[in-house]
Amino acid sequence: MKFVVSSTELLSHLQAISRVINNKNTVPILDNFLFDLKDHKLVLTASDLEVTMITSMDLENTEGEGIIALPSKILLETLKKFPEQPLNFDIDMETMAVNIITEKGKFSVVGQSGEDFPELPEVDQDKASRLQVGVDLLQSGINKTLFATADDELRPVMNGILVEMSPDNLTFVASDSHKLVRYQRFDARTDFSASFILPKKPAGLLKNVLPKQEGDVVIEFDDRNSIFILPNYKMVCRLVEGNYPSYNAVIPQVSPNKVIIDRVEFFNTLGRVSLFSNQASNLVKLKIENNEMNVSAQDIDFSISAFERLSCQYEGDEMEIGFKSNFLVEILDNIDSGDVVMELSDPSRAGILLPFENSENEQELMLLMPMMINV
Amino acid sequence: MRKIIHIDMDAFFASIEQRDHPELKGKPVAVGRSEERGVVAAASYEARKFGVRSAMPSKTARARCRHLIFMPPRFEVYKQVSNQIMAIFREYTDLVEPLSIDEAFLDVTVNKKDIPSATLIAREIKQRIVDTTQLTASAGISVNKFLAKVASDQLKPDGMFVITPGKVLPFIEQLPIEKFFGVGKKTAEKMHRLNIKNGKDLQQHDLPFLLHQFGKQGKYFYDIARGIDNRPVTPFRERKSVGIENTFLADLTTQPQITTELERLIEGLIKRMQKAAKKGRTLTLKVKYSNFEQITRSTTPGYFITSKIQLEMLAETLIKEADLSRPIRLLGLSLSNFPGDKPQDAIQLEINFPG
Numbered sequence: 001m002k003f004v005v006s007s008t009e010l011l012s013h014l015q016a017i018s019r020v021i022n023n024k025n026t027v028p029i030l031d032n033f034l035f036d037l038k039d040h041k042l043v044l045t046a047s048d049l050e051v052t053m054i055t056s057m058d059l060e061n062t063e064g065e066g067i068i069a070l071p072s073k074i075l076l077e078t079l080k081k082f083p084e085q086p087l088n089f090d091i092d093m094e095t096m097a098v099n100i101i102t103e104k105g106k107f108s109v110v111g112q113s114g115e116d117f118p119e120l121p122e123v124d125q126d127k128a129s130r131l132q133v134g135v136d137l138l139q140s141g142i143n144k145t146l147f148a149t150a151d152d153e154l155r156p157v158m159n160g161i162l163v164e165m166s167p168d169n170l171t172f173v174a175s176d177s178h179k180l181v182r183y184q185r186f187d188a189r190t191d192f193s194a195s196f197i198l199p200k201k202p203a204g205l206l207k208n209v210l211p212k213q214e215g216d217v218v219i220e221f222d223d224r225n226s227i228f229i230l231p232n233y234k235m236v237c238r239l240v241e242g243n244y245p246s247y248n249a250v251i252p253q254v255s256p257n258k259v260i261i262d263r264v265e266f267f268n269t270l271g272r273v274s275l276f277s278n279q280a281s282n283l284v285k286l287k288i289e290n291n292e293m294n295v296s297a298q299d300i301d302f303s304i305s306a307f308e309r310l311s312c313q314y315e316g317d318e319m320e321i322g323f324k325s326n327f328l329v330e331i332l333d334n335i336d337s338g339d340v341v342m343e344l345s346d347p348s349r350a351g352i353l354l355p356f357e358n359s360e361n362e363q364e365l366m367l368l369m370p371m372m373i374n375v
Numbered sequence: 376m377r378k379i380i381h382i383d384m385d386a387f388f389a390s391i392e393q394r395d396h397p398e399l400k401g402k403p404v405a406v407g408r409s410e411e412r413g414v415v416a417a418a419s420y421e422a423r424k425f426g427v428r429s430a431m432p433s434k435t436a437r438a439r440c441r442h443l444i445f446m447p448p449r450f451e452v453y454k455q456v457s458n459q460i461m462a463i464f465r466e467y468t469d470l471v472e473p474l475s476i477d478e479a480f481l482d483v484t485v486n487k488k489d490i491p492s493a494t495l496i497a498r499e500i501k502q503r504i505v506d507t508t509q510l511t512a513s514a515g516i517s518v519n520k521f522l523a524k525v526a527s528d529q530l531k532p533d534g535m536f537v538i539t540p541g542k543v544l545p546f547i548e549q550l551p552i553e554k555f556f557g558v559g560k561k562t563a564e565k566m567h568r569l570n571i572k573n574g575k576d577l578q579q580h581d582l583p584f585l586l587h588q589f590g591k592q593g594k595y596f597y598d599i600a601r602g603i604d605n606r607p608v609t610p611f612r613e614r615k616s617v618g619i620e621n622t623f624l625a626d627l628t629t630q631p632q633i634t635t636e637l638e639r640l641i642e643g644l645i646k647r648m649q650k651a652a653k654k655g656r657t658l659t660l661k662v663k664y665s666n667f668e669q670i671t672r673s674t675t676p677g678y679f680i681t682s683k684i685q686l687e688m689l690a691e692t693l694i695k696e697a698d699l700s701r702p703i704r705l706l707g708l709s710l711s712n713f714p715g716d717k718p719q720d721a722i723q724l725e726i727n728f729p730g
């Protein structure tokens with residue numbers, strides 16, 4: 001088969017799906033991109049068995065059809081080094097010899113039979129649920145929650161984002177059991193109730209391609225697999241099986257102490273003060289009283305310490321609570337509002353962080369467990 | 376002002392062998408296996424004169440001292456004797472902190488026999504050790520652990536050395552840097568590069584400089600240069616790791632051999648973990664190659680390692696990071712980073728999910 005393709009366009013398509021490919025593959029064929037040419041359409045696939053990403057290009061100049069697997073590393077590296085130009089792919093389907101004829105020369109590789117490429121997992125259409133949402137919505141859901149997922153080999157369900165549909169709202173949840181994020185959208189409801197757990201890796205892949213997409217995403221899933229159909233991509237992935245812990249039960253309903261503080265100011269203060277915290281614990285202490293928050297840290301081993309005072313609005317009793325600064329920073333970084341609300345009950349119970357103002361159709365809640373201060 | 380005694384048995388293992396085998400008295404003795412791959416666990420003073428040191432390959436030891444007598448180690452016996460001496464210490468105070476099988480710190484500021492002089496206590500203890508075990512010990516007496524430890528090293532064997540509060544600074548000033556407790560070979564080399572040869576040189580440097588050069592240790596060096604060491608004598612020193620290792624009779628060269636030995640180590644480690652009732656966050660693999668070069672690789676997966684399956688999974692990833700094409704002399708696995716033993720000022724709480 002033969003086809004002519006723009007070098008930069010091919011590169012951008014392959015780069016987007018190449019993040020699926022693992023550095024070390026147990027199955028060697030997975031080091032390849034699958035090229036499938038049919039009716040002037042070139043379909044490109046990358047897979048690691050758990051996740052498969054597919055994209056396609058419409059080509060004017062093609063001859064014949066066929067399926068072949070081409071080595072991903074050398075192809076990508078070469079494409080990156082070409083200035084924009086048409087590339088003539090000339091593939092002998094008998095010998096799998098691939099010649100890429102450029103303006104100045106010829107690059108030859110050998111492909112592998114496309115038949116060896118693993119088959120796509122399928123969603124059982126009889127059991128499948130279907131959801132259609134805007135690209136932006138899915139992007140927000142993933143961006144807001146991905147950072148809070150766990151790396152827990154013992155509890156795989158925690159290593160993904162829970163996506164929960166209901167007639168009331170669409171909810172995204174992630175937790176590594178130190179922090180928990182719940183992001184709800186009221187502008188995406190379904191007439192059924194269902195949920196799935198999207199693993200970290202495909203969530204990260206979506207996070208990467210979604211900004212370049214417009215329109216809607218169609219998500220189809222059964223109890224094992226899901227398909228995300230985007231305008232220019234299709235992603236098929238295996239879901240995390242198992243039950244997500246009942247996260248609502250751990251979110252405190254009432255917290256007597258309430259702080260309202262400028263998010264960016266708080267974020268910047270933490271950035272400075274936390275440099276002086278104990279390197280093992282990263283502890284920062286927040287002492288809150290009379291509309292003032294004192295943010296402090298120290299590392300006794302190196303005889304260093306720091307504090308800054310921030311003004312805030314405070315309703316509640318004088319209190320001191322410790323948090324791991326990097327967790328707090330991550331959370332503040334993932335809230336968009338100008339001011340944040342912090343709801344605290346006592347130094348050993350979960351603190352809740354909320355945007356001061358929610359957009360109309362969304363509600364986000366971040367929960368962070370404190371650190372118990374020794375001494 | 377505290378009164379701290381450091382007692383250190385003289386050439387412990389070797390002296391026990393000489394005691395139990397009178398024909399060895401006055402002769403160079405090494406405890407350890409003499410064969411090709413053996414290592415010296417302890418050397419008698421007679422052997423030390425020839426440059427024989429513990430942890431030295433037996434082959435090297437033999438080369439330094441042709442008539443060196445190797446005795447196979449009898450750890451049960453050493454442990455028994457250790458128990459005897461620790462029992463003697465506890466007659467004087469409960470604040471006994473064993474540093475190893477044959478040495479300990481004692482805080483005798485307040486003691487069970489109401490003896491006001493730490494020197495008298497040390498003399499009595501030395502005598503009691505001789506009476507009970509026919510072995511000698513060296514004692515160091517001073518106002519803190521660092522000074523007591525350095526003092527016991529002054530007049531070995533069978534010595535006793537006191538650093539009274541008034542003599543602390545002059546003593547430290549003249550003390551060669553490699554004699555400082557906590558200064559190993561590497562640190563000593565670095566100190567010399569910085570032109571620090573003794574306590575007096577060390578005193579010349581300020582805290583920021585030492586922190587910069589030595590990290591956390593810098594604070595310790597800054598303090599001890601001034602004779603300050605406020606660390607208490609703590610009777611129950613929590614163990615920091617549970618481990619197991621094995622030196623092989625023949626180097627491992629093939630993957631199946633390595634896998635088999637790793638499985639054996641895991642079996643052994645899990646038993647030790649159960650016995651010690653320990654779970655840890657970090658697993659460390661130690662690989663010593665046939666040329667004695669040693670590497671360690673560790674992983675901290677973010678949960679407590681408790682089961683055999685976890686050990687197998689983690690050990691498998693760790694071993695991949697080693698160069699397995701080279702002959703391997705020793706493999707070891709250890710678990711560390713136990714709950715609550717990080718030098719942390721706070722503990723991160725976890726969400727308690729129901730069910």
